[in-house]
Amino acid sequence: MMELNLNAKHAGDWIYRGEGAANIILSYSGSTSDFVGKVLRVQKVKRNGTNYEEVPSDLSMHEGLLWNEDCDLLSAPTREIAEHLYVQHVMSPRLGSNHVDAGVRVLVSRDFLEAVAKNVFSQRPSWRVTDADVNTQCDYALLISDHSVFPQALRDEEFSISVEIKPKCGFLPCSNYILEEHTMKRCMTRFKLHQTFKLKHKKVSQLSRYDPLDMFSGSKERILKSIKDLFSTPQNNFRVFLNGSLVFGCLGGGKYRTNVRYDRALEDALKFVIQADDGMRTTCFLELVSEAVFRSGLLDRLLQVQKLDVFDIEGAVHAYYDVVSQPCVVCRDLGEDKQQSDRYTSLHTIPLDESLKIVKEYLIAATAKDLSLMISFRTREKEDPKSAYNVILHESIGQSFDYKVSFIDLDMKPLGKMMHYYELDQKIVRCCMKMMKNEISANFEEKSSYQDKSIVEEDDYPTRELAGLILQNLSCQTICEKTGWKSVEGSNHVDAGVRVLVSRDFLEAVAKNVFSKRPSRRVSDSDVNTHCDYALLISDHSVFPQGLCDEEFSISVEIKPKCGYLPCSNYILEEHTINRYMTRFKLHKTFKLKHKKVSQLSRYDPFLDPRKEY
Numbered sequence: 001m002m003e004l005n006l007n008a009k010h011a012g013d014w015i016y017r018g019e020g021a022a023n024i025i026l027s028y029s030g031s032t033s034d035f036v037g038k039v040l041r042v043q044k045v046k047r048n049g050t051n052y053e054e055v056p057s058d059l060s061m062h063e064g065l066l067w068n069e070d071c072d073l074l075s076a077p078t079r080e081i082a083e084h085l086y087v088q089h090v091m092s093p094r095l096g097s098n099h100v101d102a103g104v105r106v107l108v109s110r111d112f113l114e115a116v117a118k119n120v121f122s123q124r125p126s127w128r129v130t131d132a133d134v135n136t137q138c139d140y141a142l143l144i145s146d147h148s149v150f151p152q153a154l155r156d157e158e159f160s161i162s163v164e165i166k167p168k169c170g171f172l173p174c175s176n177y178i179l180e181e182h183t184m185k186r187c188m189t190r191f192k193l194h195q196t197f198k199l200k201h202k203k204v205s206q207l208s209r210y211d212p213l214d215m216f217s218g219s220k221e222r223i224l225k226s227i228k229d230l231f232s233t234p235q236n237n238f239r240v241f242l243n244g245s246l247v248f249g250c251l252g253g254g255k256y257r258t259n260v261r262y263d264r265a266l267e268d269a270l271k272f273v274i275q276a277d278d279g280m281r282t283t284c285f286l287e288l289v290s291e292a293v294f295r296s297g298l299l300d301r302l303l304q305v306q307k308l309d310v311f312d313i314e315g316a317v318h319a320y321y322d323v324v325s326q327p328c329v330v331c332r333d334l335g336e337d338k339q340q341s342d343r344y345t346s347l348h349t350i351p352l353d354e355s356l357k358i359v360k361e362y363l364i365a366a367t368a369k370d371l372s373l374m375i376s377f378r379t380r381e382k383e384d385p386k387s388a389y390n391v392i393l394h395e396s397i398g399q400s401f402d403y404k405v406s407f408i409d410l411d412m413k414p415l416g417k418m419m420h421y422y423e424l425d426q427k428i429v430r431c432c433m434k435m436m437k438n439e440i441s442a443n444f445e446e447k448s449s450y451q452d453k454s455i456v457e458e459d460d461y462p463t464r465e466l467a468g469l470i471l472q473n474l475s476c477q478t479i480c481e482k483t484g485w486k487s488v489e490g491s492n493h494v495d496a497g498v499r500v501l502v503s504r505d506f507l508e509a510v511a512k513n514v515f516s517k518r519p520s521r522r523v524s525d526s527d528v529n530t531h532c533d534y535a536l537l538i539s540d541h542s543v544f545p546q547g548l549c550d551e552e553f554s555i556s557v558e559i560k561p562k563c564g565y566l567p568c569s570n571y572i573l574e575e576h577t578i579n580r581y582m583t584r585f586k587l588h589k590t591f592k593l594k595h596k597k598v599s600q601l602s603r604y605d606p607f608l609d610p611r612k613e614y
């Protein structure tokens with residue numbers, strides 16, 4: 001621990017910077033060189049502790065087992081020391097030590113903390129005040145680099161602008177342990193699902209437009225989109241600071257969207273750093289941020305750490321009960337449902353070290369899903385070609401910037417929080433399923449009968465019989481040679497066909513011949529139109545035009561891919577926002593299931609997310 005003591009007389013130098021659920025951050029306004037360019041991270045204590053908040057001050061024996069391999073946490077006398085070691089030995093190597101400052105522990109007296117608590121009171125969001133206060137029982141705080149500024153200012157009047165991004169989880173889970181009925185977790189990010197839940201419980205006043213899949217996409221365009229979406233709905237995922245002072249977003253993590261009044265303030269603040277016309281600086285800044293995210297490659301690294309969560313909480317929670325040697329509450333609740341509980345039996349038979357690994361990696365991923373990035377920029381002087389920082393040239397304004405990226409909030413998540421994670425996950429998914437059901441019935445209840453008729457019962461189609469017919473018909477393909485069909489000009493993959501005249505008796509005979517082969521639903525629905533005087537002759541795409549030998553076989557597959565993108569039109573109503581996240585195909589299948597048009601949901605998803613591993 002650093003030999004620095006902070007007592008009541010120092011409290012006036014420390015001013016409120018912000019806070020999260022667990023800590024208050026103070027920035028330094030004095031002149032002691034040890035503290036200049038640093039922030040102090042002071043622990044909070046809940047006023048009404050929920051279960052998971054009642055974290056014991058020492059590491060439990062099971063937590064010791066969990067982390068002992070990575071760093072000697074078993075010998076850490078307190079949880080605080082263990083947490084500090086966790087940042088140094090578990091998170092920093094995984095994220096890159098250049099981008100992490102674990103900080104140093106400094107002694108703080110009780111009267112220092114009491115004075116701080118009093119001084120910051122009026123600046124804290126009221127809901128944070130009701131929730132928790134400075135923990136005056138704690139005898140230390142963490143001194144960490146202030147990532148919103150550059151350590152050595154180039155000039156006296158240097159300005160740095162920094163952005164804080166809490167990107168949350170950037171991938172869709174694909175664990176086999178996710179229950180079938182929770183399949184929406186595979187299609188929509190945890191962030192988006194949680195937004196729906198938060199909106200319902202009035203934790204946010206509107207849904208965030210941000211989608212972590214854009215941020216982690218590795219595509220410049222999508223990253224820029226995600227930054228713009230964060231800017232329009234920042235919640236607690238986006239803040240901007242000018243020389244450490246907030247100029248956009250909410251201090252302490254706003255529950256509600258409160259940013260609009262800050263928009264002008266941001267444009268004004270940016271004039272100290274960005275040389276662009278008034279009205280254009282915010283746009284340039286968002287482009288700059290997106291370029292830095294793209295170039296740093298740090299989100300790829302972060303994603304790898306997040307993906308240590310391989311089993312999803314629906315799998316990891318079972319390993320947790322084995323780690324703590326307790327009967328699995330989740331299996332108990334599945335009770336009679338043998339089919340469901342069987343799928344978890346294998347997880348309860350693995351050796352302890354494997355269970356430990358699953359839980360440990362789940363918790364590391366949990367830290368990675370909750371941390372934030374701070375990206376700071378300052379104007380790069382032309383005469384300073386050897387800056388220690390990376391540089392970005394913003395081409396349209398012709399200005400160069402130094403930039404640096406750091407990770408903050410790398411806290412160890414307590415083992416005792418596993419059940420909380422499971423319960424929250426279940427609450428979120430149940431809430432979203434309920435909302436989806438309501439939305440779908442509201443949307444589709446009134447549909448006209450013609451739409452019902454157009455729905456085919458796929459399962460009822462005689463696929464085997466059809467396959468047999470295709471094989472028998474191989475010899476009939478000589479028709480292709482006789483007609484000498486050509487493809488539609490300019491397209492090798494389309495044959496529009498040619499119109500041929502057909503007599504009424506031809507059609508009547510055809511109708512009779514095919515009758516027994518047609519699915520009964522189709523027969524009752526419609527018949528060959530014998531009044532038509534033409535038909536279309538089209539290539540038989542299930543065979544090759546010229547067979548190489550008499551007994552040639554070809555096998556072909558027919559795929560109906562359906563609509564492969566998610567609509568993003570501004571004309572989609574806010575309450576129809578589900579259309580933006582789930583394909584029309586998936587939504588329609590739910591509708592079909594409800595109306596017994598299909599007997600089960602299709603596993604197929606036309607929307608291929610480029611970042612998801614299939």
Ligand SMILES: O=P(O)(O)O[C@@H]1[C@@H](OP(=O)(O)O)[C@H](OP(=O)(O)O)[C@H](O)[C@H](OP(=O)(O)O)[C@H]1OP(=O)(O)O
Nearest residue numbers: 020021022194236252253366367369370411413417
């Ligand atoms: O569960 P989540 O995704 O809501 O994440 C919690 C965060 O909520 P949010 O990002 O607003 O959705 C939450 O952030 P806020 O308090 O809402 O600003 C905390 O970061 C919490 O971590 P901890 O309890 O302080 O260790 C976070 O809890 P963890 O799940 O990371 O343990």
Ligand SMILES: Nc1ncnc2c1ncn2[C@@H]1O[C@H](COP(=O)(O)OP(=O)(O)OP(=O)(O)O)[C@@H](O)[C@H]1O
Nearest residue numbers: 018019020021022023025144145146147148408409
């Ligand atoms: N090293 C730093 N440099 C600059 N600002 C910081 C630093 N660390 C934290 N902050 C600011 O203080 C805020 C709260 O800090 P932090 O995220 O560590 O709190 P927390 O209570 O651990 O958060 P959480 O709610 O995620 O548990 C951050 O959102 C950020 O604005």
